[in-house]
Each structure stands twice: as C-alpha cells, then as structure tokens.
Amino acid sequence: GAVVSQHPSWVICKSGTSVKIECRSLDFQATTMFWYRQFPKQSLMLMATSNEGSKATYEQGVEKDKFLINHASLTLSTLTVTSAHPEDSSFYICSATESRGSYNSPLHFGNGTRLTVT
C-alpha cells in the first residue's frame, strides 16, 4: 500500500527557533500534499494544500509567513514553522494523494510530528 513517511516524529525546540518537518511519499507520486494540525483531543484542521511546483494554498487564519511550505518534487513536501512559539505546540500531520483528475483518491497520512516549543 501507499506509504507516507514523516520526519521527525517528535521535536522539542526553544521559542524563536525554526523547525522543519518533512513529508515523503515513498511508493507513489503525490500530486497534492496536505498539512494538518491537531490539538489534543481535537479534530484535524487543514492548514494548507501543497501542489508540486506551485505555491501552497493556505486556509483562512493560517499565517503563510509563519508556516512555510515547499513542495519541490512529487515525493517531498516540507513544512517549516518559523519563529516558533509555545502556542505552536501541536501534532502536525501531512497527507498525500495520488489524485487523478476528477477521481478522489484516498489520502495517505504520515505518522505525524509532535512539536513542543519551550
């Protein structure tokens, strides 16, 4: 089955530093990748949609200058949390799809990254 690898699985950083999270599709080409954030005991909230070779589309309320997304290839997307603050502490999960036109393909999720900002 389709595998999405996300790295790191957890990270602790100091306030004001930046953290990069990688999301790789291992055995398929991910036309589109999505980044979600999940606070404890809450649902997954879509942050942005990342299309290979173009700028990411951010959901309302998500700061694009704070959450930098790069989708340089069909198998890799990165999320960089810049100048992290304690309120950015959360579980970040990427997902990828081998979307084919008008046919919805299942999303495959990475294992998530637990970010703790001290």
Next chain:
Amino acid sequence: GENVEQHPSTLSVQEGDSAVIKCTYSDSASNYFPWYKQELGKRPQLIIDIRSNVGEKKDQRIAVTLNKTAKHFSLHITETQPEDSAVYFCAAQSGGGADGLTFGKGTHLIIQP
C-alpha cells in the same frame, strides 16, 4: 466552505453490540466521504470510504451509508470488540482530490468489556 458535523462526541457500547456514528455535511459538491480511526498519538487510519455514486458500502463488520439528499452519512460497526476502541473521524471532500478533507470533530468510541 465545507462544514462537517459529527455525533456523538463520545459513544460507549458493550462489547458485541453495534455502534453508529453519524455525520452531516454542508457542501452539496462533496463527493467523497472517508472514515478514519485514530488511536492515541498515531496517524489516522482509513477504515472505509464511500463515494457519492454509492448509497452503501460494507467491509466485514464495518459499513457506511450515504444519503446525498439529506447530506448525511453514517458509520456502522457491528459485533464490536475491545480493539475497536479509538477516536473515529468522518470527513468530506470535493474537488476531485485537489481539496483537503474537512473532518468532523471526532467520536471517542469506548467498548465496555
């Protein structure tokens, strides 16, 4: 944009009984409805999905029904087992996969032994 409502937020059933989780969506253009199971600290796992051209789908103890007219869909788990305990999320998607999923708020399913 799409809005997905999910009920109940917590569901406790006796082992062996059935569990039903219901979701409604707002965007009539949504055409794909997956259900995910998430255990604590782990990624969501797709357990079943249904597309808008189908009214019902079944996979062993799990079934999903979709009513496009009423814009609601439900997850049915029969003969529940302890390992079914988890948080379940419904979701809706449109745009042929180009749009991200909109998730419901989740249902914490507890299977009582």
